[in-house]
Amino acid sequence: MIDRTPAPVDDRPHVVVVGAGFAGLACASELGDTNIRVTVIDRRNYHLFVPLLYQVATAALSPADIAEPIRRIVSRYPNVDVLLGEVTGIDATARHVLLADDGYVPYDHLVLATGSTHSYFGHDEWEPLAPGLKTIEDARQIRTRLLLAFEQAEMSPDPDEQKRLTTVVVVGGGPTGVEMAGAVAELAKWTLARDFRRIRPANAEIVLIEAGPRLLSTFPEPLSAYTEDALRRLGVSVLTETPVEAVTAEGVTAGGRFIPAGTVIWGAGVRASPAGRWLGVETDRAGRVRVGPDLGVPGFEGVYALGDTALALDDDQRPLPGLAQVAKQQGEHLGRQLAAAIPHGRPMEPFRFKDRGNMATIGRNAAVADFGRMRLKGFVAWVLWAIVHVWLLVGFEKRARVTLQWLWRYLTFQRGARLITGETKAPVSASEANQAQRREAGRAG
Amino acid sequence: MIDRTPAPVDDRPHVVVVGAGFAGLACASELGDTNIRVTVIDRRNYHLFVPLLYQVATAALSPADIAEPIRRIVSRYPNVDVLLGEVTGIDATARHVLLADDGYVPYDHLVLATGSTHSYFGHDEWEPLAPGLKTIEDARQIRTRLLLAFEQAEMSPDPDEQKRLTTVVVVGGGPTGVEMAGAVAELAKWTLARDFRRIRPANAEIVLIEAGPRLLSTFPEPLSAYTEDALRRLGVSVLTETPVEAVTAEGVTAGGRFIPAGTVIWGAGVRASPAGRWLGVETDRAGRVRVGPDLGVPGFEGVYALGDTALALDDDQRPLPGLAQVAKQQGEHLGRQLAAAIPHGRPMEPFRFKDRGNMATIGRNAAVADFGRMRLKGFVAWVLWAIVHVWLLVGFEKRARVTLQWLWRYLTFQRGARLITGETKAPVSASEANQAQRREAGRAG
Numbered sequence: 002m003i004d005r006t007p008a009p010v011d012d013r014p015h016v017v018v019v020g021a022g023f024a025g026l027a028c029a030s031e032l033g034d035t036n037i038r039v040t041v042i043d044r045r046n047y048h049l050f051v052p053l054l055y056q057v058a059t060a061a062l063s064p065a066d067i068a069e070p071i072r073r074i075v076s077r078y079p080n081v082d083v084l085l086g087e088v089t090g091i092d093a094t095a096r097h098v099l100l101a102d103d104g105y106v107p108y109d110h111l112v113l114a115t116g117s118t119h120s121y122f123g124h125d126e127w128e129p130l131a132p133g134l135k136t137i138e139d140a141r142q143i144r145t146r147l148l149l150a151f152e153q154a155e156m157s158p159d160p161d162e163q164k165r166l167t168t169v170v171v172v173g174g175g176p177t178g179v180e181m182a183g184a185v186a187e188l189a190k191w192t193l194a195r196d197f198r199r200i201r202p203a204n205a206e207i208v209l210i211e212a213g214p215r216l217l218s219t220f221p222e223p224l225s226a227y228t229e230d231a232l233r234r235l236g237v238s239v240l241t242e243t244p245v246e247a248v249t250a251e252g253v254t255a256g257g258r259f260i261p262a263g264t265v266i267w268g269a270g271v272r273a274s275p276a277g278r279w280l281g282v283e284t285d286r287a288g289r290v291r292v293g294p295d296l297g298v299p300g301f302e303g304v305y306a307l308g309d310t311a312l313a314l315d316d317d318q319r320p321l322p323g324l325a326q327v328a329k330q331q332g333e334h335l336g337r338q339l340a341a342a343i344p345h346g347r348p349m350e351p352f353r354f355k356d357r358g359n360m361a362t363i364g365r366n367a368a369v370a371d372f373g374r375m376r377l378k379g380f381v382a383w384v385l386w387a388i389v390h391v392w393l394l395v396g397f398e399k400r401a402r403v404t405l406q407w408l409w410r411y412l413t414f415q416r417g418a419r420l421i422t423g424e425t426k427a428p429v430s431a432s433e434a435n436q437a438q439r440r441e442a443g444r445a446g
Numbered sequence: 447m448i449d450r451t452p453a454p455v456d457d458r459p460h461v462v463v464v465g466a467g468f469a470g471l472a473c474a475s476e477l478g479d480t481n482i483r484v485t486v487i488d489r490r491n492y493h494l495f496v497p498l499l500y501q502v503a504t505a506a507l508s509p510a511d512i513a514e515p516i517r518r519i520v521s522r523y524p525n526v527d528v529l530l531g532e533v534t535g536i537d538a539t540a541r542h543v544l545l546a547d548d549g550y551v552p553y554d555h556l557v558l559a560t561g562s563t564h565s566y567f568g569h570d571e572w573e574p575l576a577p578g579l580k581t582i583e584d585a586r587q588i589r590t591r592l593l594l595a596f597e598q599a600e601m602s603p604d605p606d607e608q609k610r611l612t613t614v615v616v617v618g619g620g621p622t623g624v625e626m627a628g629a630v631a632e633l634a635k636w637t638l639a640r641d642f643r644r645i646r647p648a649n650a651e652i653v654l655i656e657a658g659p660r661l662l663s664t665f666p667e668p669l670s671a672y673t674e675d676a677l678r679r680l681g682v683s684v685l686t687e688t689p690v691e692a693v694t695a696e697g698v699t700a701g702g703r704f705i706p707a708g709t710v711i712w713g714a715g716v717r718a719s720p721a722g723r724w725l726g727v728e729t730d731r732a733g734r735v736r737v738g739p740d741l742g743v744p745g746f747e748g749v750y751a752l753g754d755t756a757l758a759l760d761d762d763q764r765p766l767p768g769l770a771q772v773a774k775q776q777g778e779h780l781g782r783q784l785a786a787a788i789p790h791g792r793p794m795e796p797f798r799f800k801d802r803g804n805m806a807t808i809g810r811n812a813a814v815a816d817f818g819r820m821r822l823k824g825f826v827a828w829v830l831w832a833i834v835h836v837w838l839l840v841g842f843e844k845r846a847r848v849t850l851q852w853l854w855r856y857l858t859f860q861r862g863a864r865l866i867t868g869e870t871k872a873p874v875s876a877s878e879a880n881q882a883q884r885r886e887a888g889r890a891g
């Protein structure tokens with residue numbers, strides 16, 4: 002086993018942060034310019050602004066618009082190092098983080114901020130058929146599948162098959178599902194509308210499926226109702242109280258009904274990454290590690306869990322939601338506490354979440370925002386959403402680039418990133434080939 | 447076999463264009479708004495602006511900045527259809543283009559503009575070790591390998607291995623090789639310079655290898671000499687009259703000397719795509735199909751070859767070079783001739799290439815331009831190069847986006863697209879692991 006610590010070892014205390022998402026990066030930044038050695042370990046070389054990933058999946062933005070190299074972000078802090086590596090486990094006795102390449106990194110304090118992935122509720126076989134949206138590769142794959150389905154529909158001589166291929170089912174009525182459904186509807190109805198001859202993308206069917214009674218269940222009811230209306234006006238069919246029963250290459254069965262579909266996108270269910278397994282502790286059903294008020298993992302001194310990895314409770318003993326702002330605030334809090342506690346021995350103060358309000362966007366001129374007593378919807382909420390999200394991007398150039406692309410899209414209804422790249426073979430159903438052959442036979446005969 | 451013609455068949459003459467590069471797209475556009483049915487077949491859904499692909503490979507631009515959906519480009523012409531498909535052959539007797547998915551497209555006139563790929567001079571086993579630069583996937587792969595090699599160097603405890611991993615060898619002293627070498631040098635020396643702790647990317651070795659006596663052999667000698675000087679000033683080692691003898695996972699042997707290298711990029715040799723094999727005709731050594739003065743393939747009535755696919759001769763019986771401007775002019779010429787010849791029976795006029803001059807860029811403030819009697823180099827040539835290349839991009843938004851990114855890069859030395867995506871495992875040498883283990887053993891002992 003090889004010690005992979007990036008910096009020369011010295012006698013400063015060493016904080017290892019696993020994961021450079023909102024939580025990990027906030028924590029590392031707070032520890033910047035202190036007399037503590039910090040190592041950030043991530044599988045990727047970039048921090049991804051996940052809230053805008055659906056725009057990459059729907060051809061509105063490029064991956065580089067929403068991703069920033071981790072090294073670049075922390076390069077201003079000489080005490081923070083970055084290691085590109087895959088963590089496979091933790092040796093809590095030796096205080097080692099174990100890496101996939103037979104290496105390890107020793108730690109004095111360990112911050113686990115490894116995020117979450119989608120949960121298929123025990124049906125992992127649905128994953129290849131209905132990709133979720135957590136990584137750049139996911140987004141590229143969804144973009145390729147969406148665009149390819151329309152290309153295949155254009156080639157298909159069979160109206161039923163054309164209809165199936167241009168039907169997009171989005172599973173999950175949370176913010177991700179709502180945003181995806183709205184963006185796909187806009188892509189089909191406006192961007193692709195004039196580019197095809199046989200099919201009419203404007204007639205494409207977009208179906209949003211939610212098992213619960215309403216969309217955006219964490220928002221106030223009137224905003225849920227507005228969201229459903231706004232999506233319907235975009236031409237999205239919204240099915241609530243409709244649990245998904247099966248996903249196949251041909252479509253989705255939900256609420257007892259089979260919906261033939263060319264593309265299925267998964268936006269439901271969250272499962273924490275395996276940090277709990279690494280520690281060998283009990284987790285909740287979503288795989289989250291229970292933490293104390295100071296975000297420490299009970300029984301593991303100097304080990305902390307943040308963001309989607311952690312099950313933290315508020316003052317009413319309710320779990321904090323899996324939101325970017327929770328992750329970011331936890332990271333900032335823990336970073337500040339460690340910066341004070343490690344050199345000065347000050348006790349760790351408990352974390353308190355300050356709710357800064359929730360937003361979700363539906364499409365052009367339509368969004369919802371909930372700030373407790375103040376609620377916004379429609380154009381004002383949408384402009385606010387856009388400003389906030391551009392502002393939250395790292396770096397001036399990204400802000401300028403994204404603003405430019407959004408203005409352009411707003412004025413022209415076009416999207417700049419309609420590329421089918423990588424694997425270009427989507428699952429084509431047997432029925433298509435059959436139908437086409439039958440038609441061909443009919444012609445010849 | 448299924449007829450895949452996108453438009454309903456009618457009695458208009460049907461021109462099928464295979465390949466939506468510079469040649470194919472120019473030809474299809476000239477045939478727009480005529481009473482001729484046109485079908486453009488391409489494996490990709492986008493037209494790629496290949497001259498700027500090296501900027502995607504070196505993290506300066508995103509793929510979507512230089513690619514535009516073919517459908518979008520021709521959507522203004524109701525008589526031009528697009529088919530996303532892989533051509534596998536031609537049945538010249540039946541006048542069918544054969545597709546990989548057991549389909550075909552019948553044609554009256556056939557335009558072959560399928561471009562070229564890199565040639566490894568009989569050493570195809572070098573391809574996975576030294577990727578060329580023809581597709582978006584190639585560019586992403588080179589970007590990932592380059593960035594990953596620096597990450598691995600940062601993790602390596604062995605100075606020799608660090609040196610190897612940060613050495614980049616570019617093979618081929620034509621415009622592609624020169625542009626790649628310059629861009630890689632700038633990436634290492636300026637963009638990555640401050641982001642690492644153990645290694646010094648500014649000391650990275652960039653080696654440009656050319657078998658012939660000078661770089662940019664199609665340019666006048668003084669511009670070649672300037673190019674070599676400019677690259678040397680950027681810190682690039684230029685080796686001319688140095689043929690490559692072997693490529694391994696450890697490096698390159700050239701001119702009898704072994705150069706350990708972490709990344710090898712292939713910019714030498716061109717081989718035409720297999721259109722000649724589809725027709726069963728004899729080709730030249732580069733695989734190009736001989737065409738007559740009207741760009742027709744002798745012996746195949748109504749079949750034409752353009753751009754890198756064609757071996758066309760100028761008035762002095764010298765082959766025309768494989769340049770974008772040749773391809774574009776041939777496409778425009780053939781489109782205009784077909785538009786006149788098909789409905790009106792007018793004879794086809796011979797093609798004459800008008801040389802608009804040649805440009806190649808080396809790096810910041812450094813480029814060369816050759817307009818026959820006028821030659822430019824340095825800052826003026828570089829600004830001209832940038833203006834011309836932004837202008838040639840399709841679409842206003844792309845122009846604005848690329849201009850913004852170039853300005854940003856010029857002012858800050860930063861690059862926006864430093865993403866390691868897709869396959870993140872580059873070939874790591876055995877020696878690295880050995881060295882590291884030895885060091886570890888030394889420590890333990």
